[in-house]
Amino acid sequence: MENNTKDIVNKYGFKFTKSLGQNFLIDDSVLRDIVAGAEVANEDFVIEIGPGVGTLTKELLKKAKKVLAIELDSDLIPILQEELKEYDNFEIINKDVLKVDFEELLKDEDPVKLVANLPYYVTTPIIASLLKGKYKFKSLTIMIQKEVGERIAAEPNNKDYGSLSLLVQYYCDVRTIRKVSPSSFIPKPKVDSIVVRLDKLDKPRVEVKDEELFFKIIRASFNMRRKTLWNGLKSLGFDKNIIEKAFENSNIDNKRRGETLSIEEFGNLANSIKDLL
Template sequence: LPVLEETLADFDNVKIVPGDIMKIDVAALLRQEFGGLPVAVCANLPYYITSPILMLLLESRLPLTSITVMVQKEAAQRLCAQVGTREAGAITVGVHYYGEARQLFPVSRGSFMPAPNVDSAVIRIDLHENPHPEGLDEGFFFRMVKAGFSQRRKTLANSLASLLGIPKQAVYDALEQAGLAPAARIEQLTMEQLFALARILQSA
């Protein structure tokens, strides 16, 4: 902080707010500093808590238009992966639920001194104005996604039956109704297929 205060002393359009992003009331801070104006986030995230910070920003329904962050290269690939491919995970679905993510450019480890042991990349997430799909129980949707990806080697019927307590036959029926194979795994499903399955299962 003393270094930042010194190096940024000549800029009257910068304000340093020390704190832990996971503990601070971000919504109150944005209201105080920007008075309801739309906000763009730009950050160099601590790599070990990339996913928790991103989900905090996304789930809090803050007045954000975009999030541009530098993350570890492998995390960038996962965050920007196409839902329905092997590279995608639960965090990929979460990001694509709230916005559209894309990689902007790579950042080699040689760009830093001392050089870290990993390469990085800068990504941008442009947020949807209204991310909540019609007729979808958002809480159930994310429970289904987390359950499926926590046992991604199992079929959806097995993982949802064991982790969410949904009768296996009910999952089979929902898969058939959604036009999906009985042995489908969650990593094979697109966002629209995930939405369709969740709409059917949420009332099972």
């Protein structure tokens, strides 16, 4: 495979665009682990974001019912169409993934799995958009920057624990498939990578009365990591009496910092505030 990716790049004289965060996979073992980790089966409708020259796409096409790839770089579209022309279960969309209407795209498809080597400069917005959109993905198997992967999987009282950890864990179970070194790509990125699988839960991990408020409280609690929860909530403009009562009702010490709270505690705090508003 290593030569295959390089050969395709050379064959078409493709020039990498740094601003699009293009790093193409050339390591066969990583490719196998992504496909195996995603557990793609012949009844699956697979969405791939950023297919590059189609190396991973080709392996997915051999196993899935259909693969729909979303690629922003229009220079890659004719390459993908030519390289994958033998597969009648392949479709490509030339679009920014953040502007795709997944509701329309997925329609009656089920089960749906997302598999992607996400562009690192826009990883967090993509993950947030896919999870908050409540689309019917069964799982998301994604290669991302190692540092982001560690934040996603982090637990309370850990320096990596924050808003992203809570967002992902609210909607999904998280497991790490493998780490990936820069030498597995062309061109080599400056950071290590990691493949993680996010399995969507049937319902969110905690029951909250107002999701928008829940995430607003989480963001405020981590905006100033060294500050107390009290200061975080005060920044949202809540009445002092409401804040005091909410801490009392949820049995949480207002001198604690956000990084010490579990997702259940954040849920209780958000619900207490909602009841008092």
